[in-house]
Amino acid sequence: MRLEGKTAIVTGGASGFGAGIARKFAAEGAQVMIVDLDHDGAMAMADELGAGHFGHRANVAKSAEVAEVVATARQVFGEVDILVNNAGITHLPKAMEEVDEEEFDRVFAVNCKSVYLFARELAPFMKLRKAGAILNLASTAAVSPRPRLSWYNASKGWMNTATKAMAVELAPYGVRVNALNPVAGETPLLASFMGEDTPEIRAKFLSTIPLGRFSTPEDMGNAACFLCSDEASMVTGVCMEVDGGRCI
Template sequence: MPRFDNQTVLVTGGTGGQGSSHVRAFHAEGAHVVIAGLDEERGAALVDELGTRALAVHLDVTDESSWSAAVAAAEEAFGGLNVLVNNAGVQNPPATVEDTDPATWSRILDVNLTGTFLGIRAAAPALRRAGGGAVVNIASTMALAGTAHYAPYVASKWAVRGLTQTAALELGRDRIRVNTILPGVIATPFIQEPAAGASTAIADFYSPEPFAVPRLGEPADVSGLLLFLASSDASFVTGAEYVIDGGLTLGPALQADAA
């Protein structure tokens, strides 16, 4: 039996490079999928691709009423909500702390951090009504160390780690598990195209050659881990952080001819 038969999964940023991979993976495992995001055209196209058990909803993750409507739509369409994936995120154009526009700072934290907070807040009652479930927050390996020129993004992702652990403590007795995935450099438009206001893509700063696994990550790499954390296979896992980066954060791999 597929792992998510008769379960409903809501994925924010569900039409993006990672989000659409997650949506397809859950759907292939039998889930009802709610594709939540701002790009309604791409959401409708993904619903057409998947056919049955898929619903696209408009969601501005920074807006509390938008969250309430999305969760209500999931329950109305499929009878409940079992999994929330807080995947939506935005990147800031590179700038020093001194040169970062406060409006940019606020925008990045509003989407990446407040959006995650509002998602947990809106989904928790629905997950409780369903008898429990899982929340998985997508952070970043930038949440493990400072990264020059990306202060808003780094700060937002560090904060998601603390929010995850706090929510895990508060919701565990309701059989709601909350975990975090910290992806490294994943080959999606998010890192291959410049952020708004920038001329250089994030991928231009990274070469996978020194990684222990010398390639960029693929969205499917993250989706596989996500399926585990959201499933009953991880029923004893909460408040945990999983790094998936091919060894990027370990440092450069030692080559045999350099030993």
């Protein structure tokens, strides 16, 4: 029960890594608000977690909707102890000049602007309380970029830099900010990362991971639980690679 008495917002929490984090947080005693563009998925995950948890549909790239998420969470929970910025998307693998402007804008709106929007709404309350933990989901793409995913790589590099910048600014207020850098995993985005999902492409991708497997939602949940718990009270500004050695 390392998160007993804590409250948390997990964006993109209806599936993939976000669902793994939400499940782990709930198992460790936190009350979790599942935020997702998929309304039914968010509600289903909240039902799975049980009493004390709830779902909320929102587009995390829209300022009014993010403000509503934070206001609702504070109304239900009283205060928000943990924010997990997990929602993210990618463009399909292609040459950098072939990514159209709409794709580019969408990737940066979801992967980057959402972090700013949540910080704008929630950081003032955390600063007043002099407590809080923020966790951003970046990627090994930020550390060891792959060809043909240039703008996705760049958005995750932004996430790592934002994490360190936020950590330095919020540290005097007792608010910690960290990030996770997972390698690709069994999530709805896997096929998009690889271009297509075939046994041959999977084998080629896995050959670049020393431990020989993809990241799992459980891997992310375990790492996230540590970084957002009081056990990590001296850890801030860290971008932890949970990648089976991919970035070595």
